[in-house]
Structures are given as structure tokens and as C-alpha cells.
Amino acid sequence: xxxxxxxxxxxxxxxxxxxxxxxxxxxxxxxxxxxxxxxxxxxxxxxxxxxxxxxxxxxxxxxxxxxxxxxxxxxxxxxxxxxxxxxxxxxxxxxxxxxxxxxxxxxxxxxxxxxxxxxxxxxxxxxxxxxxxxxxxxxxxxxxxxxxxxxxxxxxxxxxxxxxxxxxxxxxxxxxxxxxxxxxxxxxxxxxxxxxxxxxxxxxxxxxxxxxxxxxxxxxxxxxxxxxxxxxxxxxxxxxxxxxxxxxxxxxxxxxxxxxxxxxxxxxxxxxxxxxxxxxxxxxxxxxxxxxxxxxxxxxxxxxxxxxxxxxxxxxxxxxxxxxxxxxxxxxxxxxxxx
Numbered sequence: 001x002x003x004x005x006x007x008x009x010x011x012x013x014x015x016x017x018x019x020x021x022x023x024x025x026x027x028x029x030x031x032x033x034x035x036x037x038x039x040x041x042x043x044x045x046x047x048x049x050x051x052x053x054x055x056x057x058x059x060x061x062x063x064x065x066x067x068x069x070x071x072x073x074x075x076x077x078x079x080x081x082x083x084x085x086x087x088x089x090x091x092x093x094x095x096x097x098x099x100x101x102x103x104x105x106x107x108x109x110x111x112x113x114x115x116x117x118x119x120x121x122x123x124x125x126x127x128x129x130x131x132x133x134x135x136x137x138x139x140x141x142x143x144x145x146x147x148x149x150x151x152x153x154x155x156x157x158x159x160x161x162x163x164x165x166x167x168x169x170x171x172x173x174x175x176x177x178x179x180x181x182x183x184x185x186x187x188x189x190x191x192x193x194x195x196x197x198x199x200x201x202x203x204x205x206x207x208x209x210x211x212x213x214x215x216x217x218x219x220x221x222x223x224x225x226x227x228x229x230x231x232x233x234x235x236x237x238x239x240x241x242x243x244x245x246x247x248x249x250x251x252x253x254x255x256x257x258x259x260x261x262x263x264x265x266x267x268x269x270x271x272x273x274x275x276x277x278x279x280x281x282x283x284x285x286x287x288x289x290x291x292x293x294x295x296x297x298x299x300x301x302x303x304x305x306x307x308x309x310x311x312x313x314x315x316x317x318x319x320x321x322x323x324x325x326x327x328x329x330x331x332x333x334x335x336x337x338x339x
Contacts, residue, residue, distance in 0.1 A: 013240030
């Protein structure tokens with residue numbers, strides 16, 4: 001089991017919308033075409049080989065997802081970095097991971113631009129605000145000019161697939177290393193738990209199907225965190241479900257996206273869920289599609305349960321606990337268990 005195998009399931013949903021971002025929409029077929037082009041680019045133009053570290057340092061963009069799948073599909077090791085980090089923090093993690101290629105946005109590029117030569121680093125910048133002039137900086141669009149041909153790769157389940165940094169409690173962030181097998185096992189755990197929960201909550205699941213809305217998720221948490229990376233991005237990719245990306249959290253914008261995209265699933269920390277449901281705009285927004293409400297990352301206040309069911313009587317809420325070191329999984333409970 002490798003991530004390349006796990007993600008391949010998503011290709012069967014080729015004509016479905018996978019990502020929306022602002023006024024952009026990307027189908028599964030378009031997504032994987034970009035993945036194949038970027039993977040080919042990394043191998044043919046940047047000479048990335050199995051075991052090389054390739055970092056991602058950007059806020060939530062469709063390119064983050066494309067880069068992730070491409071990197072792990074060629075046997076390289078993806079290193080998601082905290083996009084809120086400043087220059088010194090990014091330099092530390094880039095150096096600690098041993099990355100020589102980083103996929104970033106303009107803001108992250110600006111914070112490390114004067115360090116690229118010292119770090120022997122090539123930066124691939126998505127959505128640049130101006131044409132790159134440094135020879136160490138490459139525009140994302142140029143990576144999409146190569147053929148959409150996924151290179152062959154010899155990847156084993158025990159190969160390292162990702163180093164995700166976690167701040168812990170003291171000192172510098174630590175890199176939590178995960179193999180392909182461990183990540184695939186985590187995805188299996190999520191999917192098994194979802195199946196088991198559905199069996200335990202048949203009435204709620206029945207109401208969801210009767211409502212007739214296509215499953216879709218509002219991505220309001222960072223992709224560089226396990227909650228965004230695993231429980232939204234990778235699970236939706238495997239299931240062919242739509243992911244609507246928010247660049248950053250904003251209650252008013254979140255409600256607009258829920259109404260416009262007919263979002264069925266919202267995942268955030270409890271303060272985000274509270275802010276959403278207590279917003280003065282809640283009553284003015286069509287939230288009839290919203291069904292599954294997740295609140296994790298920290299303990300939920302007791303009154304959150306009552307608020308959810310008062311606003312959405314047919315809700316299917318849930319919460320869970322996990323760590324970066326365990327690929328987001330540990331314990332979870334939904335539906336009647338949550339109530």
C-alpha cells in the first residue's frame with residue numbers, strides 16, 4: 001500500500017468537480033492532469049529522485065493539493081510547512097528537513113527570497129504577483145508546460161512519505177516522519193470509522209441521503225495541519241467529493257460558500273463552529289445542505305452540542321482526537337455517540 005495507490009482511486013471520478021476556490025472550479029480529471037504534469041516536471045526538470053525532500057509552504061490553494069499528490073507519487077518525501085511561519089522559522093524547517101525544492105506562494109517566497117542561494121533551494125511559486133527574476137525561482141505555470149505523464153516510481157510501503165512538523169511544547173518544531181503504509185493505514189482507519197458510524201446511525205444517514213445534496217466539504221482549516229490534510233483533502237480525493245477551499249477563516253465568507261456550493265460538511269475547531277452558528281448572518285443564509293459538523297483540535301464546550309442541534313435538528317456532528325505523530329487518528333465519535 002502506497003499513497004500513489006491510495007490516491008489512484010480518485011481518478012475514477014474524472015468528470016466530478018473536486019475543488020472550488022473563489023470563482024475557480026477544478027474537476028478530478030483536471031486535477032490529476034496537473035498532478036501528472038507537476039510530477040513529470042519534478043523528475044525531468046528538477047531531477048527529484050526517490051527519497052528527496054520537497055517542501056510545501058503556502059496558504060490553502062489548489063496548487064497545495066496538486067503538489068502533495070505529485071511529490072508522494074514519485075517516491076519523494078513531502079514536507080508540509082506552517083504557512084504562518086516567518087523567514088527564520090521556514091529556514092529552520094527547510095534546513096532540518098534537508099529540502100532543496102520548495103513549492104510556495106508569493107508571501108512565503110518573499111520571506112525566504114534572500115536565503116535561497118545559501119540554502120541551495122529552488123522555489124516554485126504558485127500565483128506569483130510578478131514575473132520571477134531570480135534564477136532560483138520558477139513560476140508554477142511553467143511546470144504545467146511539460147507533458148501530463150506520471151513517471152514510473154519504485155515505491156515501497158515502508159518508504160518514508162511525509163515529514164510534517166509539529167511545534168510540541170518546547171524548542172523548535174519537530175518533524176514527525178510517516179511511511180506510505182502508515183498514511184494509508186490512517187486513511188483506512190478514517191474510512192472504517194465512517195462506515196461503522198453510519199451503521200450505528202442509520203436514521204441520520206437516511207435523512208442525509210433523502211436530502212439529495214452531493215457530499216461536499218468546506219475546507220476552513222490549514223492543509224499543512226493533519227485535520228485539513230487527512231480528514232478533508234485526502235479523504236475527499238479518494239471519495240470523489242468536492243472540497244471548497246477558504247484562503248483564510250472568515251465567518252461571513254464561510255456562510256456564503258456554504259450557501260453557494262451547497263456544502264454538506266464543515267470541519268473546524270470548536271471556536272470556528274461556534275462563530276459560524278452564532279453569526280447574525282446564520283438565519284439569513286440557506287444552510288439546508290449542511291449536515292455533518294465536525295469540531296476537533298481542542299476540547300468542545302458542553303453547550304456546543306445543544307447549539308448544533310438547535311440550529312440543525314438533523315445534524316450529524318462529531319469530534320475526535322489525534323496527533324501529527326499518529327497521522328490524525330486516535331479516537332472519534334459521531335452522531336448519537338456525540339449527542
